[in-house]
Amino acid sequence: MKKHILGFAIFNFIFASFAFLFAFFYAPPIPQIAEVKEKIEIKPSTDRFKKTSCFTKKQKNISHEVISSQYFTDEGRVISKIKLVWNGDGAPEKVTVNSTFFTLKNYQKNSFGTFQILENPFSDSNEKIVTIVSRISENERIEKSENLYAFFNVSEGSWTDTSAGSVLTLANSTEVLSVHGSSSIIKK
Secondary structure, three states, X not given: OHHHHHHHHHHHHHHHHHHHHHHHHHOXXXXXXXXOOOOOOOOOOOOOOOOOOOOOOOOOOEEEEEEEEEEEOOOOEEEEEEEEEEOOOOOOOEEEEEEEEEEOOOOOOOOEEEXXXXXXXXXXXXXXXXXXXXXXXXXXXXXXXXOEXXXXXXXXXOOOOOOOOOOOOOOOOEEEEEEOHHHHOOOO
């Protein structure tokens, strides 16, 4: 049995050696291709805000996300931080932020809010975090037990087009955190 295994191993060694030598000596040479050198000029782009997309008509040019919204009861003001993102070509000169505040009692009946125009918010980049300060008058006083909600409609230009913006609903509104002044701070 050992003779058969040894013979099979020798046969495989001889066959593999001849196959390797044949491939080494008779293989066609690989042709050499000259290296292509192309001069590349780098020019800075003048279109900073231009984005390429196949679906530019389906998305809004400006979008927003509410980061935080706080109601200071002692001062009667709401401070909101909103992240604005510009998706279009160029940059608008004016952006309008229309904020609407409401409680569950006066939802879609007697809401109140403020209107603010921002000048050149996207002059540096396509994203900007803005702070909107809204005053609440004495006749619109919110009780401490009520939940306050904020709705923001952001549009380009110095006017608001209500048909282009989203509709005021509880689902797309943000709950406002109430800060009850110095009596709400826990002191040790």
